[in-house]
Amino acid sequence: MTQDPYEILGVSRDASADEIKKAYRRLARQLHPDVNPDPETQERFKDVSRAYEVLSDPGKRQAYDRGGDAFSQGFGGAGQGFSFTDIMDAFFGGGAPGGGQSRGPRSRARRGQDALIRLDVTLAEAAFGVTRDLKVDTALTCETCDGEGTAPGTKPVACETCHGQGEVAVVQRSFLGEIRTLRPCAACRGFGSVIPDPCRECSGDGRVRSRRTLTVKIPAGVDHGTRVQLTGQGEVGPGGGPAGDLYVEIHVEPHKTFTRHGNDLHTTISLPMTAAALGTHLTLPLLEADLTSTAETPDEEKPVTTYDLDVRPGTQSGSEQVIRGFGVPSLRGGRGDLVVSIKVDTPTRLDPRQEELLRELAAIRGEESPDGQNEAPTRGMFGRLRDAFQG
Ligand SMILES: [Zn+2]
Ligand SMILES: [Zn+2]
Numbered sequence: 001m002t003q004d005p006y007e008i009l010g011v012s013r014d015a016s017a018d019e020i021k022k023a024y025r026r027l028a029r030q031l032h033p034d035v036n037p038d039p040e041t042q043e044r045f046k047d048v049s050r051a052y053e054v055l056s057d058p059g060k061r062q063a064y065d066r067g068g069d070a071f072s073q074g075f076g077g078a079g080q081g082f083s084f085t086d087i088m089d090a091f092f093g094g095g096a097p098g099g100g101q102s103r104g105p106r107s108r109a110r111r112g113q114d115a116l117i118r119l120d121v122t123l124a125e126a127a128f129g130v131t132r133d134l135k136v137d138t139a140l141t142c143e144t145c146d147g148e149g150t151a152p153g154t155k156p157v158a159c160e161t162c163h164g165q166g167e168v169a170v171v172q173r174s175f176l177g178e179i180r181t182l183r184p185c186a187a188c189r190g191f192g193s194v195i196p197d198p199c200r201e202c203s204g205d206g207r208v209r210s211r212r213t214l215t216v217k218i219p220a221g222v223d224h225g226t227r228v229q230l231t232g233q234g235e236v237g238p239g240g241g242p243a244g245d246l247y248v249e250i251h252v253e254p255h256k257t258f259t260r261h262g263n264d265l266h267t268t269i270s271l272p273m274t275a276a277a278l279g280t281h282l283t284l285p286l287l288e289a290d291l292t293s294t295a296e297t298p299d300e301e302k303p304v305t306t307y308d309l310d311v312r313p314g315t316q317s318g319s320e321q322v323i324r325g326f327g328v329p330s331l332r333g334g335r336g337d338l339v340v341s342i343k344v345d346t347p348t349r350l351d352p353r354q355e356e357l358l359r360e361l362a363a364i365r366g367e368e369s370p371d372g373q374n375e376a377p378t379r380g381m382f383g384r385l386r387d388a389f390q391g
Contacts, residue, residue, distance in 0.1 A: 005050070005051030005052075005054045005055050005064065006051075006055070008047055008048055008050075008051035009023045009024060009027065009048065009051050009052065009055065010023055010027075011023045011055075013065070015055075017056065020052065020055045020056060021056065022146060024048065024049075024051075024052040024056070025146070025147070025240060026146075027045075027048045028045070028048065028049070028242075029141070029147075029236075029240065029241070029242050029243070030232070030242075031044055031045035031048060032045065032242040037231070038231075104165060104166055104167070104192070105162075105164060105165060105166025105167075105188075105190065105191055105192025105193070106166055106184075106190045106191060106192075107191075107239065107241075108149065108191055108206070108238065108239030108240075108241075109147075109206075109237060109238070109239040109240050109241035109242075110237045110238050110239065110241040111237045111241050111242050111243075111244060112139060112207075112234055112235035112236045112237035112238075112241060112242065112243045112244040113234060113235045113237075113244045114234045114235075114244040114245045114246070114247060115136070115138060115233075115234040115235055115244065115245075115246045115247070116227075116246075116247045116249060117134065117136065117246070117247075117248055117249070118248075118249050118251055119132065119134065119216075119218070119248050119249065119250055119251065120251045120253060121218065121222075121250060121251070121252055121253070122252070122253055122255070122290060123252055123253065123254075123255040123258055123260060123287065123290070124255075124287050124288070124290035124291055125218065126218075126221075126222050126223060126224075126250060126252045126328075127220065127221065127260075127265075127287060127328040127329065128220050128287075128288070128291060128303075128329065129217070129218055129219050129220035129221075129222075130217075130218045131215060131216070131217045131218070132215070132216050132218065133213050133214070133215050133216075134213065134214045134215075134216050134248070135211055135212075135213055135214075136211070136212055136213075136214050136233070136246065137209065137210075137211050138209070138210065138211075138212065138233075138234065138235050138236075138246075139207040139208070139209055139210070139235040139236050140207065140208055140209075140210045140212070140236055141206065141207060141208075141236050141240060142199060142201050142202035142205070142206055142207055142208045143201075143208075144199050144200070144201035144202070145199035145201065145202060145206060146240065147206040147207070147236070147239060147240025147241075148199070148206060148239075148240060149195050149198060149199055149202065149204040149205060149206040149239060149240075150195050150197065150198065150199055150204070151197040151198060151199050151200065152199075154195075154196065154197040156191075156193035156194060156195050156196075157193060157194060157196055158192065158193055159185060159187055159188035159191070159192055159193055159194050160187070161185050161186075161187035161188065162185035162187065162188060162192060164192045164193065165185070165192060166184065166185055166188065166190045166191060166192035167182045167183060167184050167185055167190065168182070168183055168185050168186075169181070169182055169183075170182070170183050205238055205239075206236075206238055206239045206240045207235070207236050207237075207238060214230070214233060214246075216228070216230065216248055218248070218250065219331060220329045220331075221263070221328060221329045221330050221331040221332075222250045222331065223250065223252065223260070224250060224251060224252040225249065225250065225251075226249070226250045227247045227248065227249050227250070228247065228248040228250065229245055229246075229247055230245060230246040230247070230248065231245050232244075232245065233245065233246035234246045255287075255290075257285075258287050260328060262336060263327050263328045263329075263330050263334075263335065263336025264327045264328070264336040264337050264338070264339055265287060265326070265327045265328060265336065265337075265338045265339070266338075266339045266341065267284075267338070267339075267340055267341070268340070268341040268342075268343055269282070269284065269309075269340060269341075269342060269343070270342075270343045270344070270345050271311065271315070271342055271343070271344055271345065272344075272345055272347070273344055273345060273346055273347060275311065276311070276314075276315045276316070276317070276342070276344040277313065277314065278313055279310075279311055279312050279313030279314070279315070280311045281308060281309065281310055281311070282308075282309050282311065283306045283307075283308060283309075284306060284307045284308075284309045284340065285305065285306055286303075286304065286305055286306060286307055286326060286338070287328075288303035288304060288305045289305040289306070291303050291305075307323060307326060307338075309321065309323075309340065311342070315342055315344070316342070316344070317342065317343055317344035318341070318342070318343070319341075319342050320339055320340065320341050320342070321339075321340045321342065322337050322338070322339050322340075323337060323338040323339075323340065324337050325337065326338035
């Protein structure tokens with residue numbers, strides 16, 4: 001990490017005070033804790049603010065240029081000059097105003113709004129992740145005025161009504177006497193300044209609407225309704241304020257053959273009566289079969305798309321086989337199971353030879369005139385549901 005404040009702000013040694021301020025504002029907007037709360041970004045934000053503290057103070061800047069250590073004095077809390085909080089207040093407005101007290105002009109810069117867009121994905125894409133290009137209509141910083149809202153070469157001027165205070169005293173007479181309260185100044189909407197010559201590009205808002213394409217990586221394991229947060233990709237705030245977040249809400253299209261319950265996948269296969277009785281092997285297509293791999297995909301990255309399922313002799317209709325670890329990957333790691341329900345198909349049209357064989361089988365098994373037997377409910381899905389409700 002460089003200790004050179006010029007390098008940290010990305011400005012040249014002979015940068016003007018205005019250039020330094022602009023560079024800082026640009027970085028502060030990107031790195032502001034409201035935008036990027038992760039600790040690494042916040043560290044960078046602190047470095048940037050420290051660099052600005054040095055370069056925006058002519059005395060400190062001179063001392064540094066003469067070979068002093070930029071960060072030797074005034075850092076890590078109590079120091080001369082202005083504090084970290086002062087910088088924040090100067091650019092982004094103070095914190096929550098105290099009750100009834102004078103709060104001074106408010107900043108034009110405010111955090112931008114969060115945005116929400118919906119993304120339709122297939123079940124396989126939700127399960128295994130996908131990268132998509134999204135078109136996002138959003139507000140971006142106006143490049144003509146760099147978010148300031150002023151026409152090039154002009155500046156906001158102090159409001160004449162409130163003399164730059166952003167608020168005006170209102171005196172009301174009541175039976176208690178005169179009550180003096182401070183109200184936000186209507187003339188400048190509390191900003192303390194007015195923009196006499198607004199930027200033409202953005203009409204003084206500091207933002208322009210724009211459609212841009214964003215490449216979004218959806219992690220494996222998202223579910224219907226999951227919101228993926230893209231920090232700082234929402235609307236830029238008015239007056240050059242930091243951007244809000246963009247939320248991508250996942251909508252999963254229903255699948256033809258698989259349904260999802262938590263991280264488990266469920267599917268049903270039908271088997272001829274004879275195969276269920278005799279047992280068989282079959283090739284079961286997995287959800288991975290929906291993933292598109294191209295000719296260029298290296299072999300080791302191609303997913304396994306089928307499972308060799310061993311059907312035991314005497315498999316009952318409605319029975320389930322659980323294939324461990326072939327469900328949906330969890331966002332927290334691991335994978336659910338694949339539950340295969342088996343449906344046994346009874347033959348419906350028998351030719352004379354087939355009927356003869358089946359009657360012979362029935363005779364051998366003594367099943368020519370079976371009694372109807374009342375049975376306990378099966379332990380299929382409904383049995384389990386009942387158990388769950390009855391605890
Ligand atoms: Zn503008
Ligand atoms: Zn005013």
